[in-house]
Amino acid sequence: MNYRTLGKTGIKVSEIGLGSEGYVNQSEEHSLELIQAAIDNGINYFDLYNSEPYIRAALGKAMKGRRDKFVLQGHLCSAWLDGQYKRTRDMEQVKAACHDLFELLDTDYVDIGMIHYVDEQKDFDQVFGGEVLQYAKQLKAEGKIRHIGMSTHNPKVALQAAKSGDIEVMMLSVNPAYDMLPSDEDVNNLFEESTYSQKSALSNIDPEREDLYTYCETNGIALTVMKPYAGGALLDAKESPFGVAMSVHQCLHYCLTRPAVATVLSGAHNKEQLIEAAAYCDAPEEKKEYATILASAPAHSFSDKCMYCGHCAPCTVGIDIASVNKFADLCEAQGMVPETVREHYAALEVHASECVSCGVCETNCPFGVKIIEHMEKAAEIFGN
Numbered sequence: 019m020n021y022r023t024l025g026k027t028g029i030k031v032s033e034i035g036l037g038s039e040g041y042v043n044q045s046e047e048h049s050l051e052l053i054q055a056a057i058d059n060g061i062n063y064f065d066l067y068n069s070e071p072y073i074r075a076a077l078g079k080a081m082k083g084r085r086d087k088f089v090l091q092g093h094l095c096s097a098w099l100d101g102q103y104k105r106t107r108d109m110e111q112v113k114a115a116c117h118d119l120f121e122l123l124d125t126d127y128v129d130i131g132m133i134h135y136v137d138e139q140k141d142f143d144q145v146f147g148g149e150v151l152q153y154a155k156q157l158k159a160e161g162k163i164r165h166i167g168m169s170t171h172n173p174k175v176a177l178q179a180a181k182s183g184d185i186e187v188m189m190l191s192v193n194p195a196y197d198m199l200p201s202d203e204d205v206n207n208l209f210e211e212s213t214y215s216q217k218s219a220l221s222n223i224d225p226e227r228e229d230l231y232t233y234c235e236t237n238g239i240a241l242t243v244m245k246p247y248a249g250g251a252l253l254d255a256k257e258s259p260f261g262v263a264m265s266v267h268q269c270l271h272y273c274l275t276r277p278a279v280a281t282v283l284s285g286a287h288n289k290e291q292l293i294e295a296a297a298y299c300d301a302p303e304e305k306k307e308y309a310t311i312l313a314s315a316p317a318h319s320f321s322d323k324c325m326y327c328g329h330c331a332p333c334t335v336g337i338d339i340a341s342v343n344k345f346a347d348l349c350e351a352q353g354m355v356p357e358t359v360r361e362h363y364a365a366l367e368v369h370a371s372e373c374v375s376c377g378v379c380e381t382n383c384p385f386g387v388k389i390i391e392h393m394e395k396a397a398e399i400f401g402n
């Protein structure tokens with residue numbers, strides 16, 4: 019397993035995490051088995067909304083005596099009421115659900131207190147202008163949550179939350195299909211086949227999503243990813259907007275090569291699926307490679323834009339082309355060179371100025387990126 023830093027929280031988290039969906043409609047035994055498999059495979063990041071109580075109880079049992087091995091992303095504003103999961107902004111219900119979370123987990127803190135599922139502008143305005151955010155801040159001041167997060171499917175709302183300064187971690191739906199779409203308040207549209215039929219409108223990453231990635235990366239706001247397989251659609255040739263089935267590892271690699279992403283919550287429903295996702299970290303590059311699929315998709319052309327996929331490697335002189343392009347793009351988007359980006363660039367072993375214009379990488383790039391020009395530009399931005 020590889021580990022990344024969860025933005026400015028500084029917490030080290032596994033690149034692959036365990037989402038909550040895999041435990042739903044199962045049993046406590048099943049949950050315990052899944053959690054143990056996660057631990058055995060180096061996973062330390064666990065997402066948890068308040069669905070069936072046995073899930074919280076199972077996680078509580080699994081954590082006994084080894085709380086420090088778990089990084090918990092617990093959801094505020096999700097409640098188990100009358101035998102059903104419910105998203106709520108009713109403060110009485112929010113507080114009761116939070117009490118239930120701590121009691122069943124048998125812990126005195128969760129690492130990330132995630133304000134649950136804010137997709138609509140009106141909801142965002144109420145949550146951030148009202149009692150929900152105040153309550154999250156109070157929990158943080160009391161040490162019951164260490165950091166405040168928010169989950170959403172809407173990049174427009176996500177960017178506002180990021181800019182609010184109150185959020186350190188954002189749980190966002192990320193995959194190459196959703197990334198082409200403009201922001202939308204209705205999550206159901208992401209799953210509609212008709213959404214992907216407006217072929218002319220769908221090409222490359224949506225600018226608002228790009229802005230979100232850039233802002234989060236340069237401001238230390240970590241993204242934790244949900245829906246990496248687009249609800250399974252990307253794994254099925256008939257449903258995928260790219261016309262071919264992507265593999266689990268290709269989907270995970272796409273997410274993990276987006277700026278600011280720290281961990282991807284695998285939607286594993288059983289031990290086998292979880293082990294397959296965890297094996298991503300040791301998989302050979304050719305098994306993770308997604309660039310050819312996106313570049314050759316008949317209707318959806320990701321062209322003339324670096325996707326940071328790494329398909330052009332190896333560079334003749336050892337430049338990490340994907341990283342150089344990413345750092346240069348972050349600077350161009352901000353109109354300045356942020357200090358953190360300058361430091362990351364300086365830490366690269368080989369810099370853009372060492373490019374000998376051999377052109378080998380351009381032959382390998384499926385997106386037609388003019389890499390030599392990009393290296394010249396990066397050398398100009400960073401001064402080497």
Ligand code: SF4
Nearest residue numbers: 324325327328330383
């Ligand atoms: S230059 Fe092309 S191949 Fe290289 S990382 Fe960017 S998109 Fe991928």
Ligand code: SF4
Nearest residue numbers: 333373374376377379
């Ligand atoms: S053109 Fe430059 S960046 Fe590309 S492989 Fe050659 S030396 Fe490396």
